[in-house]
Amino acid sequence: MRSKDNIGITVKNLRLKYPGTSRKQFDKLSFRIEPGEKILIVGPSGGGKSTLLQLLSSIIPRSYSVPFKADELVLPTSTGVVFQDPDSQFCMNLVCEEVAFSLENNRVPADEMDRIILELLSTVGLRNFKEQPIRTLSGGQKQRLAIACLLASSPSYVFLDEPTAMVDEKGTKDIWESVQKVWDQQTVIIVEHKIHLVLPFIDRILLLDDKGQLVVFDKKEKVLRDYKEDLVRFGIWYEDSWKHYIDPLYPLHFESTTNMIESESYQVFRNKKPILTIKDMTIFHQEWIGIIGENGAGKSTLLEAIMGLLPTKGELLLENKVYKRLDRAVMMTLVFQNPEMQFLQPTVKKEIEYTLSLLGWEENAKKYRVEELLQQFSLDHVKDMPPYQLSLGQKKGLVIASCIAHRPSIVLADEPTFGQDALNTREILLALQELQKNGTTIIMVCHDQSLLDRVATRIYKMDQSTISENKSNREDCNKRVIL
Amino acid sequence: MKKLTLTDILVTVTIAFGFGVIYKLWGPLYYSVKPLGIHLDQLIYGMWFIAAIVAFAIVKKAGVAFLAELAASSGELIMGSEFGLEVLLYGALQGVGAELAFALFKYKSESVMVMALAGLFSGVASLLLDFFKGYIGELELWNLLLFIGLRLMGSIVLAGILGYAIARGIESTGVTASLHGGTKEDYDALER
Amino acid sequence: METTRETWVHRVNPISKLGISVLLFVCLLFLHNPSILFYILILLLLNILLLSGQSIFRFSFFYYHFSLFLFQLARSMILFGQGENIWWQFGLIKISEESFYRGIHIGLRALSFALIGFFFILTTKPTRLFYSLMQSARLPYKVGYSLLSGVRLIPQLFNQFQQMRKAIIVRSGGSRVSAVEQMKLIMIPILAGNIRNAHRLAAAMEAKGFTEDKRTFYYSDDYSKRDVYYLLYAIFCFVIVSILSTYYPIFPIDNVMRL
Ligand SMILES: Nc1ncnc2c1ncn2[C@@H]1O[C@H](COP(=O)(O)OP(=O)(O)OP(=O)(O)O)[C@@H](O)[C@H]1O
Ligand SMILES: Nc1ncnc2c1ncn2[C@@H]1O[C@H](COP(=O)(O)OP(=O)(O)OP(=O)(O)O)[C@@H](O)[C@H]1O
Ligand SMILES: [Mg+2]
Ligand SMILES: [Mg+2]
Numbered sequence: 001m002r003s004k005d006n007i008g009i010t011v012k013n014l015r016l017k018y019p020g021t022s023r024k025q026f027d028k029l030s031f032r033i034e035p036g037e038k039i040l041i042v043g044p045s046g047g048g049k050s051t052l053l054q055l056l057s058s059i060i061p062r063s064y065s066v067p068f069k070a071d072e073l074v075l076p077t078s079t080g081v082v083f084q085d086p087d088s089q090f091c092m093n094l095v096c097e098e099v100a101f102s103l104e105n106n107r108v109p110a111d112e113m114d115r116i117i118l119e120l121l122s123t124v125g126l127r128n129f130k131e132q133p134i135r136t137l138s139g140g141q142k143q144r145l146a147i148a149c150l151l152a153s154s155p156s157y158v159f160l161d162e163p164t165a166m167v168d169e170k171g172t173k174d175i176w177e178s179v180q181k182v183w184d185q186q187t188v189i190i191v192e193h194k195i196h197l198v199l200p201f202i203d204r205i206l207l208l209d210d211k212g213q214l215v216v217f218d219k220k221e222k223v224l225r226d227y228k229e230d231l232v233r234f235g236i237w238y239e240d241s242w243k244h245y246i247d248p249l250y251p252l253h254f255e256s257t258t259n260m261i262e263s264e265s266y267q268v269f270r271n272k273k274p275i276l277t278i279k280d281m282t283i284f285h286q287e288w289i290g291i292i293g294e295n296g297a298g299k300s301t302l303l304e305a306i307m308g309l310l311p312t313k314g315e316l317l318l319e320n321k322v323y324k325r326l327d328r329a330v331m332m333t334l335v336f337q338n339p340e341m342q343f344l345q346p347t348v349k350k351e352i353e354y355t356l357s358l359l360g361w362e363e364n365a366k367k368y369r370v371e372e373l374l375q376q377f378s379l380d381h382v383k384d385m386p387p388y389q390l391s392l393g394q395k396k397g398l399v400i401a402s403c404i405a406h407r408p409s410i411v412l413a414d415e416p417t418f419g420q421d422a423l424n425t426r427e428i429l430l431a432l433q434e435l436q437k438n439g440t441t442i443i444m445v446c447h448d449q450s451l452l453d454r455v456a457t458r459i460y461k462m463d464q465s466t467i468s469e470n471k472s473n474r475e476d477c478n479k480r481v482i483l
Numbered sequence: 484m485k486k487l488t489l490t491d492i493l494v495t496v497t498i499a500f501g502f503g504v505i506y507k508l509w510g511p512l513y514y515s516v517k518p519l520g521i522h523l524d525q526l527i528y529g530m531w532f533i534a535a536i537v538a539f540a541i542v543k544k545a546g547v548a549f550l551a552e553l554a555a556s557s558g559e560l561i562m563g564s565e566f567g568l569e570v571l572l573y574g575a576l577q578g579v580g581a582e583l584a585f586a587l588f589k590y591k592s593e594s595v596m597v598m599a600l601a602g603l604f605s606g607v608a609s610l611l612l613d614f615f616k617g618y619i620g621e622l623e624l625w626n627l628l629l630f631i632g633l634r635l636m637g638s639i640v641l642a643g644i645l646g647y648a649i650a651r652g653i654e655s656t657g658v659t660a661s662l663h664g665g666t667k668e669d670y671d672a673l674e675r
Numbered sequence: 676m677e678t679t680r681e682t683w684v685h686r687v688n689p690i691s692k693l694g695i696s697v698l699l700f701v702c703l704l705f706l707h708n709p710s711i712l713f714y715i716l717i718l719l720l721l722n723i724l725l726l727s728g729q730s731i732f733r734f735s736f737f738y739y740h741f742s743l744f745l746f747q748l749a750r751s752m753i754l755f756g757q758g759e760n761i762w763w764q765f766g767l768i769k770i771s772e773e774s775f776y777r778g779i780h781i782g783l784r785a786l787s788f789a790l791i792g793f794f795f796i797l798t799t800k801p802t803r804l805f806y807s808l809m810q811s812a813r814l815p816y817k818v819g820y821s822l823l824s825g826v827r828l829i830p831q832l833f834n835q836f837q838q839m840r841k842a843i844i845v846r847s848g849g850s851r852v853s854a855v856e857q858m859k860l861i862m863i864p865i866l867a868g869n870i871r872n873a874h875r876l877a878a879a880m881e882a883k884g885f886t887e888d889k890r891t892f893y894y895s896d897d898y899s900k901r902d903v904y905y906l907l908y909a910i911f912c913f914v915i916v917s918i919l920s921t922y923y924p925i926f927p928i929d930n931v932m933r934l
Pocket of ligand 2: 135136137138139140141166168270271275293294295296297298299300301302337
């Protein structure tokens with residue numbers, strides 16, 4: 001096995017096409033990766049990065065039979081993958097059992113397992129979650145678990161598909177640091193949109209364009225120096241990519257002092273347990289509130305509670321009135337953290353139309369709005385596909401498009417920009433800001449402080465320790481008003 | 484016939500446990516229909532055969548119907564079935580019944596007729612067990628015929644036809660297509 | 676199902692427990708003496724009370740099953756109308772002495788079946804059961820781990836159901852969506868979604884190196900003296916039941932088949 005894994009990866013003239021789509025995802029793709037190299041794959045959302053990773057790790061065709069051909073294909077056998085979607089990569093009930101599953105596959109003796117499991121969980125910061133059911137972990141915690149499992153199977157080729165998209169900022173740093181430490185010898189292939197934290201670790205960058213064509217594959221210094229324009233054009237995030245856009249975003253100046261959302265001693269429950277207590281919170285009309293906080297701090301819980309989807313105690317006033325659940329949906333919308341939980345219709349286009357049809361929009365207005373959103377979120381070329389066949393970034397874009405189609409007056413968005421390239425991120429933020437200009441109040445959960453700084457009028461920080469002490473979990477950072 | 488892969492088995496078990504929940508809910512419903520009299524309960528009995536049919540319609544391989552029915556009944560048991568361990572025995576036999584129907588057509592046909600036949604065979608299998616276990620053979624003749632007739636009719640409609648409809652519904656979302664991969668045309672298109 | 680307290684029965688090997696339960700189940704199939712059944716039922720109830728580890732006795736659950744028993748009884752009396760000693764007749768429907776006892780018998784038996792099943796699942800973790808079946812009953816690993824992930828699916832299904840309802844509320848824009856429409860919007864997508872997830876999960880499991888080859892197991896499948904005790908305990912219960920029903924029969928007949 002070793003010997004075979006020492007010859008690296010060769011792809012020559014690869015062609016791949018998903019059934020039922022009109023164009024080939026890859027056409028005449030060729031490249032070579034030497035053993036031990038650290039590679040970063042970047043490219044716009046929907047460019048085929050996940051597909052390429054699945055092919056290189058033999059998931060295609062082992063588990064997915066997607067038609068493809070290549071003149072030469074040399075692939076490793078000892079591979080491990082962290083998937084982009086945190087929810088469907090676990091097969092067991094408890095956290096420890098899941099790590100054990102990987103150990104079992106590697107025939108680690110049973111009596112050593114508990115020690116190793118604890119060690120690995122400490123590495124990713126999940127030490128206290130050993131006996132917890134996986135389904136009660138927050139999104140970011142699940143990604144950490146996935147990394148622990150990969151460590152457990154110790155492959156010589158490691159594939160990481162946006163492993164930190166949902167992890168908080170500190171956690172992201174931690175994870176990349178541990179990745180550097182433990183995978184020093186291995187060949188590591190990473191897909192990421194936000195590249196600045198991985199860059200120190202990387203040897204070469206592979207850039208795909210939006211049609212799955214190879215733009216460049218070269219030493220990172222060279223790519224960053226000579227291909228800046230392409231990186232910007234294809235929306236790759238790096239340190240100061242914002243300044244390349246002609247009209248960078250600024251928080252909107254607003255003067256309103258009308259209360260939009262107001263609450264006092266508001267308690268939120270999950271499974272009859274209080275998860276979150278909010279002492280008092282006032283959000284003004286037309287504000288853009290950013291919410292930041294560690295994984296598991298209760299950000300998603302807060303949004304669901306405001307939407308009226310969780311049992312609560314205490315009062316929440318909207319425009320100084322108490323609203324029942326269904327009435328809240330008239331003025332509010334919520335973009336779930338996991339986009340797949342929100343699809344109701346068989347095609348992308350119908351998905352966006354759904355709410356508009358329910359609200360009885362007139363046919364022409366509806367058509368115009370749908371077209372506009374499809375363009376804005378670059379979903380036009382996939383408009384007749386079933387939603388779940390989209391790439392993760394496209395899915396998230398679709399959910400946002402279908403939630404804001406009817407221009408609700410409050411938008412609650414749970415990590416709307418995770419897994420997005422810079423261009424799409426900007427489009428999403430612009431679309432939200434346009435709503436804001438017309439009077440919409442926005443509450444957005446996001447792990448990216450610098451991004452929030454560009455759009456939010458105020459930022460709430462949620463802190464796990466204060467929640468567990470049942471104190472107020474929010475504090476105003478600073479009220480920014482920029483002209 | 485190709486062997487069952489991990490994907491096939493996982494998909495089958497997933498469908499089965501999904502219907503296992505419905506099987507569990509069906510128990511109280513069944514008993515609440517009972518007092519209405521003249522075997523009306525038998526009419527809804529067929530629901531307990533539906534997992535095999537939907538699973539086969541999606542996965543299309545030998546052994547799937549049996550596995551699905553057995554897994555669905557274990558799921559029902561784990562949730563605390565009113566029938567206790569008995570469900571496993573019934574599940575297994577009903578699965579064999581459905582499997583037989585599909586085998587008759589070499590696992591090639593998924594028409595509504597075959598699905599109805601599978602429902603019917605499952606119904607017959609469950610009746611065989613009832614005869615062995617209970618005192619049904621001692622029912623008065625009119626009563627017995629009504630009992631059998633309603634059970635089989637329910638099997639065909641609730642398991643066969645409803646199962647077929649649900650499978651079509653699932654297919655329309657496109658998941659089955661990605662389960663079965665590309666066609667020859669897709670491979671040919673690669674050369675262009 | 677959640678158990679709050681572990682008893683020694685929880686630590687009996689799941690396969691032994693399953694084997695003994697099945698044995699008991701088969702015995703009951705061939706038993707035609709309602710008095711024995713009655714005593715078995717009492718013992719089962721006692722066992723569940725003392726050994727299942729349920730701290731709060733689930734009264735609602737027993738009422739429910741007892742009412743099922745009464746249904747069975749009534750139904751069977753009407754169905755199995757054949758018999759010589761007619762007690763009551765109305766048109767085609769007649770109730771005889773024979774039908775009465777058969778009704779009782781079927782009802783008691785159904786109740787016992789349910790309780791055996793309950794006792795088994797209350798004292799066995801599904802995870803342990805499937806691990807044991809893979810290790811000593813040659814259950815193929817593919818099936819074993821699929822079932823394991825299937826078990827996890829059950830609470831998840833309820834979650835998904837709630838999530839979908841939430842999604843419908845969010846996306847409704849405040850307009851009412853009828854119950855039938857909701858079912859249609861929920862049922863098929865949940866099934867399709869789970870099939871899709873199963874496919875992805877299979878890919879993930881295989882990517883983690885899962886095969887049918889030799890492997891080690893996190894939970895070992897030990898047999899111990901406890902398994903023997905459990906068998907002896909079951910036999911002991913059976914002996915008590917036989918003695919009691921011989922000396923203190925509850926019903927005046929000892930075989931409902933030979934009436
Ligand atoms: N099963 C499928 N059937 C049909 N088309 C698919 C399927 N899976 C993916 N695609 C399409 O292939 C393209 C590439 O998808 P992929 O997931 O590889 O993108 P990606 O580069 O990883 O994007 P992201 O950054 O958003 O994750 C997308 O346009 C997507 O719609
Ligand atoms: N369905 C659930 N049942 C029980 N507990 C849950 C559930 N979902 C989340 N929790 C718990 O509630 C707490 C808050 O979770 P929440 O999802 O709101 O965190 P979050 O701040 O959104 O985290 P992330 O950044 O990872 O998305 C966590 O400790 C989590 O374990
Ligand atoms: Mg991707
Ligand atoms: Mg969250």
